[in-house]
Amino acid sequence: MRILPLRRSQLVGSNGPGSLVVSPEGETAIVGALDYWFQNSSGKEVTSRAEFEIHEPRLKGFLGVNKLYSPPDFRDVSSDIANSKLYIPLLRFPKWHYCSFCSMMREFNYTIENTRSYCNECNKQQYFKQVPFIVICSNGHISDFPWHEWVHENEGSTCRGRLKLITMGGATLDSWVVKCSCNSKRSLKGITSNASEKRGSSVLGERLNSHSSEYKCRGHKAWCGDEYEECHESPVAILRNSINVYMPQKVSVISIPGEKNMEVDRILNTLEKNIVIKGLLSTTENIDEKIEILLNSLGTLINAEREDYEKAILYLDGSIVENGNTIQTGSPALLRSKEFEKLQQNCSEPYLKVLEEWIKDEDADSQSNIYAPYFEKINRVTKLRETTALSGFKRLSRTDEEGQYSYSASYDSLYHKKLPNNQKWLPASTVYGEGIFIKFDLKEIEEWEKRGEVRDYFKQYMKRISGMNHSIPEIISNPRNIMLHTLSHLLIEEIANTSGYNMASIRERMYLQTNQASLLIYTSAGDMDGTFGGLVRMGKKSSFFELVDKAVANARWCSSDPVCSELGFLQGQGLNGVNGAACYNCSHLPETSCEIGNMYLDRTFLIDSKIGFFNNVF
Template sequence: MTPPPARRRRSGAPERSYPRRGAVRRAQMITTYGVGSLVAVDNESFMVTGIDSWNVAEAPTVFEHRLARALGVKSFRLPPASDGTSRDGVHVRRFPLWHSCPKCAVLQHVRQFNSPPGKNECGDCEEDLVPSRFVMACAKGHIDDFPYWKWVHRKNRQEGRAGFCGGEMRLRTSGKTASLRSILISCTCGVPEVSMEGAFSGTALSDLKVFCSGRRPWLKDAPDDPCSERPRTLQRGSSVAWQPIVRTALSIPPWSDGHFTRLQNHLDQLRQLYEEGNHGGIDIYLKALSLTEKYDFSPPKVIALLEAENQEDAGADGAATADSAFVALRKQEYERLIEGRAESESDHEDQFVCEPPRSSASVLTPYGVTGPMLVKRLREVRALKAFSRVDTPETRTDVHEAALSLRSMDWLPAMEVQGEGVFLRLDEQRVDTWVRSTAVAARVEVMRNNHIRMMRERSQDPDSVPESPATPRMVLLHTLAHALINEWSLDGGYPAASLRERLYTGETMAGVLICTATSDSAGSLGGLVAQGEPDRLRESLDSALDRARWCSSDPLCVESGGSGVGGINLAACHACVLLPETSCEHNNGLLDRALLIGTPENPSIGFFSEVLSP
């Protein structure tokens, strides 16, 4: 994760040598161990530093024009890899800084243990030190060591007293229970021994008059940021200690074209020539480029690509005035998935191949499914935009986005997944008729109200909470995607975690793309595309809907008035339609299988109730 002992720079000046501390996969640097996260390596704990400290000289560049424009950067970079011959690497720093010795039980700052050089052990006992299990953080992303001294002396110190008592703190575990009550802290100054019980309450630290320090240890030389947020005690490995904010986009024409991808590093110069109307200059530039790149760039094709790009940009800018930039991305993808791109019209470097199945899709008409498309080649870019702490970034909530770097950077860390998928739409007229049902609207309204209430409870400004995306159309498509992923994981041999949904919902959209979510061998073998053939898709729908009719938790599941976090689900649980969280865009929220198959009291509210056998 940090660079190995470095070679000399090209200029001849020696680089500083850093020890290596473990390794993680590149994909984990986006979703699990990104900037600001805590990584446990053996008996030590480290925090990943900001991207402005990374050595990305040899890290591959990832281009995705649409996503880069939406995020305000020029390009993306794969997290740098570090091996015995590379200078690349992700830097980390030790955190938390308070440690304890398992033998002598001393609890203090790591520098006070007099550890031998290059080792993290007690200088007296020669035992490996244990990093603090507890930290404090706030909703703005600041994080610091837990204030152990103030916690132990909270009833035995004068208000406003500066400095410490001069004693030595110790930490031990009674072993009677696994609760916080068994974690005991004492001080040699003579104060009574106290436990960690109550440290996780919302007012535990504020009652001690402990305020947020504004520390950002993942950013090198970052000054303390003034902060009025109330800090909270967290476990070092808690899921809310670091939550990634990831944005994704598909590569679609014209940006998926092989010509376009080869010209990524030269687009600024070509765009300038195009805007000046200097087509002759483009021809000369491409001829000179062909001599170095050893690739034949066709000037008419490049000009056509620039024209298409200009039109797409103009259309996207117009859409972004009413909707967010990311909604505009989805609309562009939806249109391209409907339009398709035949394999015969693309070359082997094209990153988007989408065509209709060979057999007739009329067998899907009774299900209200129309226009299935087989996405035989697909590229998705996932970029880490920021991260949050304490507050979980639920659907469209206003969590604070902690920055990945201290200074502005023109790139973000990202990964690309190349695979395949199946895209299908629901008949718009049939959906509109079904949405007008009073019973359907009433069920979705319950979910919507629960979601809005949850967002207001977690929001810093309850009056500015955005509208919930829960609509009958969205919940229907979302639950259908989950049912199909579960079915294909059983019938098609795919692990559920290797498939991922991509929803296209709105007034003019009613589609879902189910694609491979990983870049391993399950990603591009053609098995998922085969599931999109109409006959097999009909069988999958029959089987998925039949499974959805009965859950092992029924009747509790189907009669639920609210389940999941904040009660934003209705008839949905781990025994029926929930998925691994990596496969779901909405953290397993806003689901209701009753909208697929109906309820025992009212089967007609199910969109597919007419095709279900009695």
């Protein structure tokens, strides 16, 4: 496949292993497995990856992997330079093409760069286009459409005659016909439908064979070349540029200091910027030897005890030292609970700066502010660092309904070779930014949830979505979580209108565990200096409550009302009908902004005259 430019941040998201990327000419290629990411054009593995390593022990411990690496950048320089000419592997996919003049089909290999080739039908050089259809399954497999099997209505067919893909110019798949030189022909009607009378099946699986047996996925892992594994899922044909061909699963953390003393922080901060020392540390696994390397390299710069250097090594290796004990960091609840604790107080560290802006009990003017009773604390986060790792991907169905709260514990789909998780690495990226931390008054929320009207409406809501044939995530366990999620969306929309950031660059991070009712609304960028402060200024007391007032006021009326409100109450709307009074005109955000895919939203919990959390305001 030809060389295509890809951003490193895309490789930790929509262009991860197993995804399809599109060239300017419209050709597609599949991104290869992680096994081959640190190889040059001749297939030689790099000797050291230290400069690409990202040190975020909490995230490594949670994911249970050995290392986190930033995707390699391409350096078109002499091979004598370290890590030069590193390519992310791309394989041409789909392999089936058809002649742009006579429609004769031909299968190319994964590595061919140019599809201008000799056509036997035309008797001259012609340009061959990729076919528009591929096959995927819910287990993540992806393969070429079974053209020979489909036209002969038999997956066991041995005929390998010449095929033609002909279109009659219609707007439906009925107008697409595949013909074989043996005179067999068949239209592509219904191949992209995954709805069938049989549960767990698809139209392609049921109709490919003329006899009664069902066609099953072949288990092809095209991003690993001709790699197959056993699979019993029913495959679905799909356009190769469809959005649900590849949906990345990502896990992110906010870097938090304080789990180590100031001297350890200084050591780690220096190491983060020193590629040479990181390279030396990667040459040995012995902790005493690593300590000696640090003492020899940093001893004159940082006057710290040997114990501090040892703590820094333990931290880099994926452990955190607290009160003299080494603890592992793999608890999902711990991942966000520690962030929640740290964001509540003043902090001034290299990667996290928090300023307490407003505290309810300490503000003499709280009584005059109609919104003050609903909040407990507002903090401005003037600097933060977020690290995101790609933990896997899905096909066909949406990402997990729990969004950032759920992830796959097995990363085999990203790899070609079989390795235990603790010997694998995952691609990650680090960005810097700013935000507003909002802590709500838990007593006010609990009193609101005790209202009979709120309980009755929530019971009706849960009864409705439980019949939608999908699993209900644990995060939607009480009315407060839906209310806070909806308010978060409304605040982001209002911030985008006034702060100067576009909506897609602002994100939410919800803290909704037991005894937590908080939001972090933030933005971030790849530059180490972070962003420009437009969002964090909105967190000032003089601006924040006005911001809330506008957001809540906007929630009272949607441009699609009364349809939006009535649909939300009667049957729900959005994916699987899980949203109440919430649609694209009032509450939906770009996919980059929402943690749960614009699901579980309902303005009713905010502004309804009987059950709304803010109904006393009006």
